[in-house]
Amino acid sequence: MAACSIEDVLAKAEKDEAEKLKSITVHKELDLEFDLGNLFAFDKNPPDTREFRQKNKEDFLCSLARDNTQLLINEIWKLPTERVDEVIVAKLPEPTTRLPREKPAPKPRPPTKWEEFAKLKGIQKKKKTNLVWDDVHKEWRRRWGYKRANDDTKEWLIEVPESVDPNEDQFAKRIKAKKERVAKNELNRLRNIARAQKIKVPGVGLAPTPTDQPSKSELGKAVQVAKVSTASVGKFQDRLPKEKAPKNTGKKRKFQPLIGDFSTEKQKQLDILKVMDSKKPRLDITKAVNKQMREEDMESGSKRKKGSGKKRRKGNFSGKKGKGFGSTAKSGKNRKPRMKQGKR
């Protein structure tokens, strides 16, 4: 009897357990995919379309969602937990779904010119102490910045060296030197950036950052630009004894001399009259060649598309041709010589 009761108890316990689990178990054909790092689940099973049509749509979706969520929650509850500030917290694994990055990965900063040089020479950075003994104030002071030790900007008297002009303002000289150092440093910084980004530094003539060894032509250009950059556009600038006139400066208009070779002038006038007199339009070779090329292009294009469109286009073109030529001969060609005459 005792044995029987034990069996009963066991069976009952088993049943209870099963019933308990019943409320949280969900059966699916295919297992779900989980990515617990993102609290993500993916149910590959095709939803039952027949049921979807028959049943209330919302109820169907809700029950589907419930089942899937139950599975996801079951999975999350299996994770190791710990207690933080009276709250039970589950440790999430790393997300497994690969998602695109927002920005490309950072690149290491390219070394500056100095860093390159230092590496080549094996120069290593030395740590300097922050505090330095100040002899004047008899105390330890910071090496840099406000209230620094041995501050040479705060001196009220500077000895004038023997070699320099006694009237020169030594204070102003110091300030100017400092400003120049700062400017140079800034320039170098920008140059380093430009070098890192592989930008060719633009500039007219001698750019603010010349290349290390400017070529002869570059220097010549720079000299030319500098000369012209005056209020009177370089009109009163002196020349060096053996300086040559610059090449390719870009003279815009050229005129014939006023008095001189009469025969060429006569020939020119006659040519103009000849063109004006002739009934035939003058042939502009470049224009004609361009037209011909375009025509061929169009033809080949239309051939590729359709055979039919070809004929009409060609006809159109020939009509334009006559018109265009006549007009160019009258207005375009006559204008040029007339202007020249006026200038004279």
Added chain:
Amino acid sequence: MTQLDGVVKPKTKRSKRFLQSREPKLIENVKNAMLIKGGNTSETVTQALKDIYALKKPNAVLYKKKNITRPFEDQTSLEFFSKKSDCSLFLFGSHNKKRPNNLIFGRMFDFHVLDMIELGIEKFTSLKEIKRSTCPEGTKPLLVFAGEAFDMDNEYKRLRSILTDFFRGPTVPSVRLAGLEHLLHFTALEGKIYMRSYKVLLKKSGCRTPRIELEEMGPSFDFVMRRTHLASDDLYKTAHRQPKALKPKKKKNISHDAFGTKFGRLHMQKQDLEKLQTRRPDLRTK
């Protein structure tokens, strides 16, 4: 020389910090989303944008004014907005006769559009309409996708990736179990995508794992897919590239067999027998 593009030297510490927060990083910031209202929007679209903004809130920007752009035709203004507000996810809402109630989900890589998918709203229930239950702002949602289309179809696959990216929120090392309150469920069924948002109720089940009950919370959408713009494979691959520093380092001289047993060689020092604890130490000295 002074106008070097893309090189800005911060003048104050504060601006330096700001610029640093936007720099590309090894472990990236949480992706921000910008919700952009198009040139013309219907009430549905406006409300939908507002509701999604409410779901995304700490990591989102809502552009409430009209923005007359068409992302599928010209992406420059989107790219500009993305750069301005440092957002790599976007949702663009518009409404016109040809494409009524239109939402475009998309994401950027390096401030250029990576992929975007246009979804038309067929049916929409707002967050306001269902007043029963709400979630605290910034709750990390459970994301569940259902339907074989999300696995088979290329565009649906990409949509799944975009939606996961859009709604997943920050990556966290751990999560409060009682705080799993919000569920976003996407179902692909008969050519439509049903997005439902539920509040999760954890009920006692008698064992450790709770039983789940759901309560509809809103917003809920019935979407149809319209135009898509997917990134080329090349760009997609570049966007997924993991930096070298983040890849797990391979450990030397350790191997595993088929059953997952770990093999390695141990190097031990010679045991000092003098210090050996025996039951009767005096015996050793004799």
